[in-house]
Amino acid sequence: MDSGNLAWAVTATALVLFMTPGVAFFYGGLVRAKSVVSMMMLSFGAIALIAVLWILYGASMSSVDAPWDFSGNPFADFGLAAANSDSMVSLAYGATFAIITVALISGAIADRAKFGAWMIFVGVWGTLVYFPVASWVWGGGWAMSLGHMMGLDHTVIDYAGGTAVHINAGAAALALALVLGKRIGFNKTINKPHNVPLVMLGAAILWFGWFGFNAGAEGTAGLLGTGESRVGLIVINTLGATAAAILGWLVIEKLRSRKSTSVGAASGAVAGLVAITPACADLTPGWALLLGVVAGVLCCLAVELKWKLGYDDSLDVVGIHLVGGMLGTLYLGFFATRTGLFVGGDISQLFMQFVTAFAVLIYSFVVAYAVGWIIEKTIGFRVKSEDEVAGIDTALHGEEGYLLADRV
Template identity: 60%
Template sequence: MDQGNTAFLLFSAALVLLMTPGLAFFYGGLVKAKSVISMMMLSFGAIGLIGVLWVLYGYAIAFATSDGVNAPFNIDLTNLGLDAVFQEASEPAGGYPLIAFAAFQATFAIITVALISGAIADRAKFGAWMLFAGLWATLVYFPVASWVFNFSLADDGSFADGGWITYGLQEAFGVGALDFAGGTAVHINAGAAALALALVLGKRVGFAKGAHVPHNPPFVLLGAGLLWFGWFGFNAGSELAADGVAAIAFLNTIAAPAAALLAWLVVEAIKDGKPTSVGAASGAVAGLVAITPACAFLTPLWSIVLGLLAGALCALAVDLKFKLGFDDSLDVVGIHLVGGLIGTLYLGFFANGTGLIFSGSFNQLIVQAIAAFVVMIYSFVVAYIIGYAIEKTIGFRVTVEDEIAGIDPIVHGEEGYVLDAAK
C-alpha cells in the first residue's frame, strides 16, 4: 500500500466534505435572516441522508463492476453496504485501498445534492426536500456518477474500460469526454435539477430584481472561502495520487477562480456601478465550477482565460432568471449549470493535445457536447418528475403566510438570530 497516496486521498475526502458546511454558510448568508436555519439545514440534511444511502447502495450503483461497466444502469450486489469493498484486500494500481476511494466519492455525492437546494431557498419544506434528495440521488446522481467516474483497470494498471461518457464515447469518436472532477456529474447535473425544482415550486412572494437581498454577506464570504479551500481536495484529489497531475489541478484551482473573481467584479461594476462582496464570492465559485472538469487538462494560462470567460458570462447569466421568469433563488443555474457547461465545452477547444486548437479535430468538442447535454436533459427531466410528484402529493412548498413570516420557526422551531436579550 502506498501510504502517501492513501493519506492524500483521505485528506482530500475530508476537504470535499468540508465543502458542504461551506456551502451552507454561502447559501445561508444569501437568504433572508428568518430563513437562514432552513437554508443551512438543507445542506446538513443532505450530509446525513446521502452519506447513508451511499453506503447502503450508492457506491454499488456508481461503481458497479458486474455485467460490464459501460451499462447505463447497473448495480453491483456484492457492494451493497460496501461489503465487497470492505472485505477486499487487494489494491488498485494507485496504491490506495478501495474503501478510501469509496469514502472520497461519498463526499462528491453529498455536495452535488446539496448544491440543488439553493434554487428553492425561502420556500421549501424540509421533509419534502429530503424525499426529493433521496430519490434524485438514487435515480440521477448515482447512475450519472457511473457514466462519468466509473472505471476498470487492465493488468498493467491502465484504464481498460469505464462509464460510457468518459470511455464509451471513445469507441465512436476516438476520444472520450473529459471530465476530471465533475463538470458534468456534479455541476451540470445539479444545475439542471435546480432549474427543474425552481419551475416546480414557482416564484417567491415578491420575486423581482433587487427584492431579495443577502442578509449576511460575511457568511457568504466565509462560505466561499471554505468552498475554495475544499475545492483543492475536489480537483487535485481526483487524480487519486499525490503527483504532478494533482499539482497541475491544484494550481489551476487557484488561477481560474482568481481570474473569474476579477471578471465578475468588472462586469458588476459596469452593470451596477459597484463591485460587491457577494459578487466577489460568486465570481470565485463560478471559476471553481468551470475549472472542475478542466483542471488537469489545461495550462495555467488557458485556465486564466477560462476563469475570465466563466466569471464574465456567469455574472451576466444570473440575470436571465428575471428575463425568463424562473426563480432560481441563489443562482444555482447561473453559476453551476452555466459554469459547468462553459468548463466542459471549453475543453473541446483548449484541452491539451485533443482540443480543436491543438488537434484540428472537432471530435473532442463533439463528445464534450454529448456528455454535457445528455446529463443536463436527463437530470432536468427526472428532477422535474420527482419534484412535481412530491408537490402534488405531500406538497413541496410552504404556505405563502409562512414564507412571508420566515420559515425557520415554522419548519425547525428555531431562529437564526435571537435579538431579545431576555432570551
C-alpha cells in the first residue's frame, strides 16, 4: 500500500470509528434525560467488546476459503499474530464497521435494557451474525460469489454495507424490540427527545464520518484493483443522496403536521446515508438524488409503523436502517449502472439483491431473537419496572447525565 493510500486508510478508519460516538450522541439526545448515560454507554460498550473480539477472532471469521463456508476459521490467525502492518490497517477499518453495526441495534431497546445483558448480546450476536455475514458479503462468501455461480459477469452489489450493516442491524433491532416488549407508557408522546441539539450533533458527526464509511474502501482494501477510481462518484453521491433525503423527510413532515422539525432533518439525513451506503459507487448522481428523496419519504412514513403494528422500536432503527437498507439494496436492481433493470441490465441484478437482502434479514432476525430470548429468560434483559420509570442512569451506572447547579 503506497503512502497516500495508507494515509487515507488510517483517516477513513478514524472517521468510521468516530461515527459510533455520533450514534451515541444521536440516540442519547432522543431518549429521556434520565436515560442518556445508559443510552450512550450501549454504544461505547459495543466499541470496547467488538474491537477486542474482532482482533481475537472476528477478522479471521470475516473471510472464507470457499463460497459456501459459513464463515472463516476463527483460529486461523487468532489475535492477528501473523498479520502484517499494512493488512492490519485494512482489518482495523473492518473492525469499525462491525462496531457501528452492533451499536445501531441499541436504539431499538432504549430506556429499558440492562447494560450487562446488552454486552452479552453484543458478544454473541457479533460472533454468530456479523462476523459470518461480513464474510458472505465482502469476504468471498456466497453473496459475493452469487453472480459467478449463476454464470454472470456481475454479482451482488453492497459497496459499504446495505445488507451487512443496515439490514443486519435493523432486523436484529426488530427482534430485540419484540423480546423486550413495549416501554411503560408506550404512546406517541413518549418519543419526545430530551436534547435536540445533541441529536443534531450526532447526525452531523455521522454525516462527516460517512465519507470514510463509503469512500474509505478505495484506499484500504484495493477493491477496485486497477482502473479509474470511483471515489469522486462515491463522495458526490454520499453528499447528494443525504441532502435529498432531508428534503424528502421535511416535506412529508410539513404535509402531515404542518411543521418541519430539526429532529426530522437529522433523521432524514441518516435515512439518506443508510440508503446510499450500498449504492454509492454504482449509481449516477441523478439516480442517487432520486434514491435520497425516496429514502426520506419512505423512512419518514415507515417510522409510524410501530404505532400501527405495536412493536416498540424506541429510536426507529427499523424504520430508518432496515427500511432504508432494504431500499438502497433493492434500488440497485433497477438503477445500478449498466446492470440495473432500467439502465441496460436485466432481472438478474434485482434477483441477486433480493436474495441477499432477505437472507441476511431472516438470519439476523432469527438469531437475534433467539439470543435475546435466552438472555431475557435467564439473567433478564429488561430492567425492573420501577427503575424504568425512575430512569435507568442512576440504577445501572450510578450517574446522571445532567447535574443542575441548584442540586449541588
